[in-house]
Amino acid sequence: MSHAGVCPARSAREPVQLLKGPVPGFALWLCRLDLDPQSTAAMARSLSAPERDRAARFGTDALRRRWIVGRATLRSLLGAKLGVEPHAVELKAGRRGRPELATPRGLDFNVSHTQAVALIAIADALPPVTRVGVDIERADRAVNSDGLARKFLTERERAALAPLDGDSRRRRFLRLWTCKEAMSKATGDALSAPFRDIEVSMGEEPKLVAGPPPYTPDAWQLWVACVPTHLIATVGIWRRN
Numbered sequence: 001m002s003h004a005g006v007c008p009a010r011s012a013r014e015p016v017q018l019l020k021g022p023v024p025g026f027a028l029w030l031c032r033l034d035l036d037p038q039s040t041a042a043m044a045r046s047l048s049a050p051e052r053d054r055a056a057r058f059g060t061d062a063l064r065r066r067w068i069v070g071r072a073t074l075r076s077l078l079g080a081k082l083g084v085e086p087h088a089v090e091l092k093a094g095r096r097g098r099p100e101l102a103t104p105r106g107l108d109f110n111v112s113h114t115q116a117v118a119l120i121a122i123a124d125a126l127p128p129v130t131r132v133g134v135d136i137e138r139a140d141r142a143v144n145s146d147g148l149a150r151k152f153l154t155e156r157e158r159a160a161l162a163p164l165d166g167d168s169r170r171r172r173f174l175r176l177w178t179c180k181e182a183m184s185k186a187t188g189d190a191l192s193a194p195f196r197d198i199e200v201s202m203g204e205e206p207k208l209v210a211g212p213p214p215y216t217p218d219a220w221q222l223w224v225a226c227v228p229t230h231l232i233a234t235v236g237i238w239r240r241n
């Protein structure tokens with residue numbers, strides 16, 4: 001690795017790549033979502049009826065196919081962990097729609113996608129109180145970092161961004177954003193998380209330094225995922241008390 005969390009580019013031909021994970025018992029995959037129509041149709045067969053209905057509601061074929069491949073890949077990875085066929089994995093919507101196993105099996109997972117890639121995390125050998133969240137963004141994503149910083153960052157985080165030039169500021173904002181969104185996805189709070197009160201410091205690895213419960217530093221580990229340089233991704237691991 002040339003820098004924490006950044007890996008040399010690998011073959012883009014593999015549809016699913018296992019990435020280096022933050023801790024034993026935790027697996028992280030980067031998945032290509034633009035597969036050929038035949039593979040996509042075959043994968044669609046593992047989806048449940050409500051998932052197929054959801055796929056049918058996407059506005060474009062490209063979005064529909066990506067979603068099908070992402071969900072089918074998730075089913076396949078979970079099925080392999082649980083020792084069942086992908087279609088037999090039973091999922092439910094947890095807190096604020098957070099996808100979870102219908103029956104707890106000592107395993108937690110989370111998914112994030114950006115354009116044609118998905119990041120899938122599965123924690124299967126961590127203490128049962130552990131929850132995971134992931135977020136992935138394109139590194140060239142255009143964001144109004146100053147405006148979003150006022151909305152989502154703490155005063156100290158904004159002060160740390162202020163001296164940076166435009167592009168570094170934008171990238172630093174995206175990193176902070178992925179940290180906070182990964183945490184919000186571990187808890188299931190999603191966009192209702194108190195982003196402006198959750199404070200992350202950026203050292204060698206990002207670290208939660210302050211926040212209201214359940215975003216208290218002792219309960220969290222943040223980890224920069226080892227993705228190709230055109231992407232920015234962070235994993236949040238929450239050990240609930």
Ligand SMILES: CC(C)(COP(=O)(O)OP(=O)(O)OC[C@H]1O[C@@H](n2cnc3c(N)ncnc32)[C@H](O)[C@@H]1OP(=O)(O)O)[C@@H](O)C(=O)NCCC(=O)NCCS
Pocket residue numbers: 067070071095096097098099110111112113114134135136143148177181184185186187188189190191
């Ligand atoms: C859950 C949420 C926070 C994630 O949305 P997102 O960043 O657009 O999308 P991601 O690809 O990272 O995550 C989506 C996945 O998270 C999972 N998810 C859905 N609800 C969730 C929740 N409450 N908690 C955790 N994970 C959730 C699902 O697996 C979903 O994938 P699916 O559509 O295949 O089911 C969503 O509420 C949202 O709307 N986010 C908007 C983010 C934004 O505006 N960012 C701008 C600043 S850069």
